[in-house]
Amino acid sequence: MLCCIGTNMSSEGAEPIRVVVTGAAGQIAYSLLYQIASGAVFGPNQPVYLHLLDIAPMMGVLEGVVMELADCALPLLAGVLPTAKPEEAFKDVVAAFLVGAMPRKEGMERKDLLAANVRIFKEQGQALDKVARKDVKVLVVGNPANTNALICSKYAPSIPKENFTAMTRLDQNRAQSQLAAKIGVPVQNVKNVIIWGNHSSTQFPDASNAVVTVGGAQKPVPAAINDDAYLKSTFVTTVQKRGAAVIAARKMSSALSAAKAASDHMRDWFLGSGDRWVSMGVVSDGSYGTPRDVVFSFPVTTANGKWKIVQGLTINDFARQMLDATGKELAEEKQEAMDVCKD
Known part of the structure; x- marks a missing residue:
């Protein structure tokens, strides 16, 4: 099913780029699609052609989303392709937001969740491998995001x-x-500020290298806060448990903030992070004593479409414990996922 919203080429004559969003009828995508189509991600002069993938039972809902995108009258939106077929969705895309995943249900063990998602991300990896551009940039949002990204890469x-x-x-x-x-x-x-490790409750939010501008002058965040106990306890646990807190308050998971974060991640990857460090889950090369070949969150800088891990940071004893704990969880998740792949 093809829906063309119009081919506006007035943005300095730039060719539209093809961008896929999976789970496109879902909550996160509902906020994300506007940000992509409005120019917030790829820039104010870059037209986009959206490929929207979801499962067959969601095609009716997706039709409504396509209507709304048309009703936004967005100058940068060159067209929309809603589909339930991965090979249609991933054809010639330069960017992929993999939002759709099997959510964890009550009573579900982590292994069950991994098994369900291995099947999804295996299929999507194979489709990417077959029909996407070889320079496609893939962002996995659907949880468990780190291990889903690893599986997707394995099959592409x-x-x-x-x-x-x-x-x-x-x-x-x-x-x-x-x-x-x-x-x-x-x-x-x-x-x-850095996020190390897994997008889970073992992640390590680290303010030890963060800086803040106060009264026109830059100073280290630890000096500005002057409360080491807070930075090692309340700060860490608040960030680790923020998703659960949102669910408790909203009765639904973080969607608006997740969409904004996905936009930020892809924008910085495409357009550069400047003098800021950004946290991205990337395939580990063993930096900072982390397990190799798991998708581990590091501080990175981005330029010319490439990311580079920030090197040379001091890891104190507390940080070492935190990095080891989240690394251990990722290694275990990888092993569980690989066991499922053999089945």
Whole structure:
């Protein structure tokens, strides 16, 4: 089913790029699609052609989403393709937001969740391998995001491993917001807070290298807060458990903030992070004593469409314990997922 919303080429004559969003009828995509189509991700002069993938029973809902996109009258939206077929959805895409995943249900063991998602991300990896551009940038949002990204990469061997990433930007945004509120400054005045490891409750939100602008001068966040106990306890647990807190309050998972984080992640990957560090789940090369070949969140800088892990940071004893714990969980998840792959 093809729906063309119009081919507006007035944005300096730029060719539209093809971008896929999976789980396109869902809550996160509902906020994300507008951000992509409005120019917030790929820039104000880059037209986009959206490929929207969801399962067959959601096609009716997706039809409504396509109607709404048309009704937004967005100048940068060159067209929309709603589909339930992965090979249609991933054809010639330069960016992939893999939002759709099997959610964890009550009483479901982690292994059950991994097994369900291995099947989804195996199929999507194979489709990417077959029909996507070889320079496609893939962001996995659907949880367990780190291990889903690893599986997707495994089944797309012709696409470089570094082109598969998992989203920890939501955790970084949460951490940045908490620190700004604690210090009493605008959120943009805080930078270089890091999320290490897994997008799970073992992640390590780390403010030890963060800086803040206060009264026109930059200073280290730990000095500005001057409360080591807070930074090792309340700050860490608040960020780790923020998703659960949102669910408890809203009775639904984080959708608006997750969509914003996905936009931030892909924008910085495509357009560059400047002088800021950003947190991305990437395939580990063993930096900072982390397990190799798992998708681990590191501080990175991005330029010219490439990411690079920030090196040379001091890891104190507390940080070492935290990195080891989240690394252990990722290694276990990888093993469980690989066992499922053999079945």
